[in-house]
Amino acid sequence: QSALTQPPSASGSPGQSVTISCTGTSSDIGAYNYVSWYQHHPGKAPKLMIYEVDKRPSGVPDRFSGSKSGNTASLTVSGLQAEDEADYYCTSFTLMSIHVVFGGGTKLTVL
Amino acid sequence: QVQLVESGGGLVKPGGSLRLSCAASGFTFRDYYMAWVRQAPGKGLECISYIGNVIYYADSVKGRFTISRDNAKNSLYLEMTSLRAEDMAVYYCARVVGATVGYGMDVWGQGTTITVSS
Numbered sequence: 476q477s478a479l480t481q482p483p484s485a486s487g488s489p490g491q492s493v494t495i496s497c498t499g500t501s502s503d504i505g506a507y508n509y510v511s512w513y514q515h516h517p518g519k520a521p522k523l524m525i526y527e528v529d530k531r532p533s534g535v536p537d538r539f540s541g542s543k544s545g546n547t548a549s550l551t552v553s554g555l556q557a558e559d560e561a562d563y564y565c566t567s568f569t570l571m572s573i574h575v576v577f578g579g580g581t582k583l584t585v586l
Numbered sequence: 587q588v589q590l591v592e593s594g595g596g597l598v599k600p601g602g603s604l605r606l607s608c609a610a611s612g613f614t615f616r617d618y619y620m621a622w623v624r625q626a627p628g629k630g631l632e633c634i635s636y637i638g639n640v641i642y643y644a645d646s647v648k649g650r651f652t653i654s655r656d657n658a659k660n661s662l663y664l665e666m667t668s669l670r671a672e673d674m675a676v677y678y679c680a681r682v683v684g685a686t687v688g689y690g691m692d693v694w695g696q697g698t699t700i701t702v703s704s
Contacts, residue, residue, distance in 0.1 A: 507688075509688050509689050509690075511689075511690040511691075513631070513691075515631070519696065520678065520694040520695060520696050520697065521623075521631065521678065521680075521691075521694045522694070523683075523690055523691060523692045523694075526683060526689065526690035526692070527689070527690070532692055564630060564631050566688070566690075567688065568686065568688025568689060569688060572642075572644065572645065573633055573634075573635070573636065573642045573643065573644045573687065574636075574642065574686045574687055574688040575633050575686070575687040575688040577630055577631050577632065577633070578630070579630045580630040580631070
């Protein structure tokens, strides 16, 4: 069981928006503004899409946005495109153990 | 360009050992903390170790795996011993943003696969 809870799947049609949630606790997401989101196409290298809750690395389309409220973070993908179909993982900083907790991942399907 | 390339994966028997390498290029390797992240078949991502001024391990590998780096060779390593079936996974090396993996990992390799089987 993962430390952060994500829905196992999400879907949307091209052009639509979809939001993926990531629920933690007051010891991780709720305590720090260090939530990251990764996109992972099977067989490829994971890619950092969002860091520090809502910041986008250079090169990440602004269709991807992040937010946080309390112990829950969210990734929103607007204007869905076929290439957005992938697994998405959230992480949060924590003072425990190895200083990061992962979500179990959400498989995003573009219908 | 900024790149990480893992190598050293393969088939190993339970109880065996293996050493993974990660070659970095395109950035000043010594300036960054580095991490190893794995994904077991059908499972999610798990950070198992990272190295900066201090070394950290996940409980799942503590005492069996050793992370190290050679800044002169721009290389990161993972020495794995007493391998178990549950260690079977794709292993990625990743560059850490800031001073802890909790802040993010912004460059990843393509991964190398470890199969543990008799």
